[in-house]
Amino acid sequence: MGFLTPPTAKKMVPKDKIDPTYKKLRWQVFLGIFIGYAGYYLLRNNFSLVIPKLVNEGFSKTQLGVAFSAVSIAYGFSKFFSGIISDRSNARIFLPLGLILTAIINLMFGFIPALTQSITAMFILLFLIGWFEGMGWPPSGRVLTHWYSVSERGGWTSVWNVAHNVGGGLMAPLAAGGIAFFAAHVTGMKSYTGAFIIPAIVGIIVAIAAYFLIRDTPESQGLPPIETYKDDFPNEEHEMFETELSAKEILFQHVLNNKWVWIIACANIFVYFVRYGVENWAPAFLTEMRHISLAGSSNSYMIYELAGIPGTIFAGWVSDKLFHGRRGPAGFCFMLVVSIFVIMYWKATNLVMINISLFMIGFLIYGPVMLIGLQALDSVPKKAAGTAAGLTGLFGYLFGSVAANAIMGVIVDHLGWTAGFITIFASCLIAAALFAVTWNLRGQEVVPKDGK
Numbered sequence: 289m290g291f292l293t294p295p296t297a298k299k300m301v302p303k304d305k306i307d308p309t310y311k312k313l314r315w316q317v318f319l320g321i322f323i324g325y326a327g328y329y330l331l332r333n334n335f336s337l338v339i340p341k342l343v344n345e346g347f348s349k350t351q352l353g354v355a356f357s358a359v360s361i362a363y364g365f366s367k368f369f370s371g372i373i374s375d376r377s378n379a380r381i382f383l384p385l386g387l388i389l390t391a392i393i394n395l396m397f398g399f400i401p402a403l404t405q406s407i408t409a410m411f412i413l414l415f416l417i418g419w420f421e422g423m424g425w426p427p428s429g430r431v432l433t434h435w436y437s438v439s440e441r442g443g444w445t446s447v448w449n450v451a452h453n454v455g456g457g458l459m460a461p462l463a464a465g466g467i468a469f470f471a472a473h474v475t476g477m478k479s480y481t482g483a484f485i486i487p488a489i490v491g492i493i494v495a496i497a498a499y500f501l502i503r504d505t506p507e508s509q510g511l512p513p514i515e516t517y518k519d520d521f522p523n524e525e526h527e528m529f530e531t532e533l534s535a536k537e538i539l540f541q542h543v544l545n546n547k548w549v550w551i552i553a554c555a556n557i558f559v560y561f562v563r564y565g566v567e568n569w570a571p572a573f574l575t576e577m578r579h580i581s582l583a584g585s586s587n588s589y590m591i592y593e594l595a596g597i598p599g600t601i602f603a604g605w606v607s608d609k610l611f612h613g614r615r616g617p618a619g620f621c622f623m624l625v626v627s628i629f630v631i632m633y634w635k636a637t638n639l640v641m642i643n644i645s646l647f648m649i650g651f652l653i654y655g656p657v658m659l660i661g662l663q664a665l666d667s668v669p670k671k672a673a674g675t676a677a678g679l680t681g682l683f684g685y686l687f688g689s690v691a692a693n694a695i696m697g698v699i700v701d702h703l704g705w706t707a708g709f710i711t712i713f714a715s716c717l718i719a720a721a722l723f724a725v726t727w728n729l730r731g732q733e734v735v736p737k738d739g740k
């Protein structure tokens with residue numbers, strides 16, 4: 289698709305302009321991918337706020353749950369396939385395009401009543417939402433690898449990663465505000481359509497802003513590669529790899545034959561099992577076993593989410609500063625310590641201890657979630673970064689997240705919460721062990737000698 293083709297290198301700007309231009313553009317593109325990815329999260333889960341209204345209209349939770357699962361399934365596959373396309377696409381176009389397509393599907397939900405009257409229609413549209421949502425992470429990864437060198441990437445990636453907590457956090461008031469606005473001011477439309485339409489309008493505005501802010505690569509702006517500018521190279525030979533690759537080269541020469549990517553992808557299954565196993569089952573565990581009200585458990589849930597913000601930034605800092613760009617040791621430590629707080633959460637009987645342990649689990653698990661993506665970016669040439677991160681996402685969602693919902697449910701139903709917590713605890717240790725295998729991995733970019 290021609291309009292997605294990355295822009296070619298521009299004539300180099302004068303030497304004295306390199307530093308100020310780089311400084312300005314690095315902030316500008318960062319803002320672009322930050323608000324862009326937050327925009328994606330405004331439209332990822334807004335359907336969840338519509339579910340209670342649709343239940344009132346006669347749909348069962350099971351039906352709506354099946355329809356909603358389409359988002360995760362499609363997202364896992366799309367993050368991988370979008371990664372392949374995004375590695376060969378202009379991030380300035382690719383990121384806003386996915387956001388606008390997601391917004392269009394939301395507008396269809398909002399303006400075409402028949403689409404919320406059939407589970408099949410909802411499944412198809414939610415599948416499309418999941419698919420277009422998968423177009424957010426890979427171009428962000430492309431920007432991060434092209435504009436930030438390996439030793440500073442941990443810090444920048446961790447701050448960028450907070451965008452998903454910001455967008456996810458803002459989604460609820462925005463969608464709920466949309467429902468309230470439509471209920472009060474719009475006649476002839478169901479109030480819940482506001483939960484689709486208002487976030488979609490904001491999403492389109494964000495996509496336009498992201499388009500104006502993002503630039504694909506430094507070279508497309510007449511700047512030298514980031515490694516030269518920062519004098520920070522991913523390998524001892526100071527070689528870089530600036531040739532755009534074909535999809536076949538990306539997949540078969542750099543990703544599928546890369547043992548590190550497979551190890552990281554496997555680690556992601558267990559990290560996502562812990563992330564969603566704790567999060568998705570917190571309301572059930574707290575209400576059933578600790579007799580906490582639904583309102584109280586939703587506060588605990590929010591504490592878990594918000595703790596991810598400082599935790600993610602701390603993990604990036606630890607991996608950059610303490611371990612000098614190595615993500616494995618940081619991930620190992622975080623997963624080991626999180627296992628202790630999983631036990632504390634399981635055993636805690638009063639609300640204060642429960643909330644402290646959930647805060648610590650949230651603080652410690654979102655770091656490894658980010659570090660896996662970062663390790664994927666680091667382990668391959670930057671032209672293959674999106675595909676590598678996409679593969680880890682595919683494993684995380686298709687196996688980790690699905691298991692956290694389905695297998696965890698079966699374990700708890702048949703063997704009880706003790707078995708459920710032992711499974712989560714074991715996942716922490718397996719993930720820690722897999723991180724340990726990558727202990728010395730540090731931006732080991734492979735640079736083909738023949739220039740291919």
Ligand SMILES: O=P(O)(O)OC[C@H](O)CO
Nearest residue numbers: 425449452657658661681
């Ligand atoms: O689970 P994802 O793909 O939405 O990604 C969330 C974070 O950005 C992971 O780094």
